[in-house]
Amino acid sequence: MLLRINQEKCQGHNRCHAIAPELVNIDDYGNAHEREDGVVPPGLEVKARLAAANCPEFAIDITE
Amino acid sequence: MSRSEIRQSAEPVTDWATDFDHARSEYNENAPEIWAQLRTECPIAHTDRYGGAWLPVRHADVSQIAYDTEHFTSEDVVVKWVRPESSRPIGGAPPITSDPPFHREARRLILPAFSPEKVAALEPEIRQFCRQLIENIGNVDVVDAADQYAKHIPAAVIAQMLDLPVEDGDKFRDFVHTALESISEDQEVRQLGFQKLDEYLDLRITERSQNLGEDLLSFLLQAKIYDRQLSPEHVRGTVALLLIAGIDTTWSAIGASLLHLATHPKDLARLVAEPELIPTAIEEFLRAYAPVTMARVVAKDVEIGGCPMKQGDWVLLPFPAANRDPQVFENADEVIIDREVNRHAAFGLGIHRCIGSNLARLVMRVAIEEFIAKFPEFAVADSTQVTWSVGQVRGPRRLPVRVIRRA
Ligand code: HEM
């Protein structure tokens, strides 16, 4: 599974990081960046989907 | 603007679709019902009041407008009788009143001070302050959770960040009243209020310039945009924004959350038993009781949802209404404290996303944790005594609760 954050859309609501700190980092300006090139380690798929489903800006895409 | 125009705002509303008035007390008192009715009857309401304003209630329209900075300017974000003075792209309180491209610079300046790690450092002091407030309330049966508790917390937090005296909290709340609540009051009274705010800030800014510290105000006094120091008006506008944007918003969010708990004993008992659920519950309180409605001014004629919006019209952005749109949220009018999928827009959408969102969440969590730890059972004492704010920030202002059990 891959998690991608669209930098054009991300406005730093920080929901994804609150839900899945294992998967995203937040920079000084609040914007989220995927860790490990977005590769979701086994066991974190549910968190990845929840992070995407809670992003107010629809900035996160998940591909299987 | 004539006297009769001001008084017109005092006229009762007979039809919310064609003559709404968000500054009448019955709007905030009944907002979810009004939005639900508009959603089915007329999802973009209009009023001739305020010189002409629109009120979209669907998530799709609210987000389309929030993302469209070409047709909508932020030069004024509080709908009122006075027309905005043209001040694009900076506006009177950057970055909230700024448009691209300047907006990005003004915003990036203050974002780092509000990062999750920076605000996390404030937690022990916020907690201490909440505990002290509860201790000061004493061993009484009835506590006003809004007026004796919620109201004091955000002012103390922002005072600390700016290194202003915590005792000035009442002054800050007067400024907030001037900027946000007094929209239908006499213009001269408002002007006087703004003058007081400017005088207060000018004095503090002058003092601080001679005695710089590690606080946010000192930082702004030394900050640069396009390699130039900020103008005194920019510093003053941003500090005014931080005072105004952070106070009654957070106070309303804490108050609305406590009102929910005071009327839903099962939810209260569950959060007392499972405090780890509080962050999830807070997102749901933020969705269902989102306190902030923003506004834009139409910069270029445009059609939204079939409505012809003309240059100069006001447009309200009720994120709280978008948060209850059944197209986006299942059981939108139900408050489900363990709702897992919750894409709410309480902190806005697009480039103006609330800079204080991490701080607001922290303050809400600590305030609620401390209140329910001390008062694990409480209920509204007398529902006729509960009052709501007036204007674009919505939350309870009087909230007497009876303490049923204390820890
Ligand atoms: C629960 C509490 C709060 C809510 C619901 C809230 C809501 C909002 C919303 C909806 C916006 C978007 C404005 C727009 O689209 O025009 C906004 C902007 C802003 N808020 Fe908050 N706010 C809260 C607390 C705070 C706090 C505590 C601070 C800081 C002390 C703060 C500072 C700001 C600033 C500086 C902006 C302007 C951002 C920009 O224009 O780029 N807010 N807020």
Ligand code: SF4
């Ligand atoms: S939730 Fe969405 S907007 Fe917020 S930081 Fe994550 S990706 Fe960005």
